[in-house]
Amino acid sequence: MGKKLEFITPELRDFIIDQKIFFVGTAADEGSVNISPKGTDSFRVIDENKIIWLNLTGSGNETAAHLLKNSRMTIMFCAFEGKPLILRLYGNAKIYHRRDSEFQKHIGLFPENTGSRQIIEMDVHLVQTSCGFAVPFMDFKEERNTLNAWSSKQGIEGIEKYWESKNTQSIDGFETEILRN
Structure with missing residues (x-):
């Protein structure tokens, strides 16, 4: 059954690499809770306690707005084939935009993707x-x-025009800083 770990094991890293979808959960201290499905080749395990993922342009920008208010984030993977498993990564995250050196370091x-919007880096404290x-x-x-x-x-x-019209604020009116200089 379930286990709690302080780091991503090599076996869990392999499981993550094989997954085609993951789910990201964030929330500010008030307002809506957001859960977003993410796909494509957009997730990397950097080490046993650090992951990054590429956030592509979408209809909203809730994750960015929430992380500016509260850095908590949960990522969930589910095995839809093979051995059953649900894996959750809990931690604190930072958001990097194209203007940030950390974005350039990891991109x-x-x-390559024209819609690359942000890179999210999470320090994992519970698996x-x-x-x-x-x-x-x-x-x-x-x-x-x-x-x-x-x-x-x-x-x-x-x-960038799309970001200006659709990605500068969350549904709760929180700023995303997508176009800040």
Whole structure:
């Protein structure tokens, strides 16, 4: 059944690498709780207590707004094939924008994507596994290319205009600092 660990083991790292989707949970001290599904080749385990993931342009920017208010973050993976497992990573996160040196340091770890919006770095302080016995089996068919195709069509200028109209505030009115100089 479930275990609590202080770090990501090599076996759990391998499990993470094999996953096609993960879920990110954040919340400010007040307002809405956000849970976002994330896909594509956008997650990296840096070491046993540090992960990064590439946040692509989307319809909202809740994670960024929440992390500016409260750095707590939870990431969850579920095994939809093979041995059942739910894996949660708990920690505190920082958000890096294109203007930040840390963004530039890590962006080369990911495939090029016009919609690359932020890199999130999380210091993991708790790793928890649970059984996943009730998670259904689902077969992976293929990655969706819709977001990448849309981002490429917009180009950098179009993406920045989109950020200005859709990504500067959370649904609760919190600033995201996406366009701060």
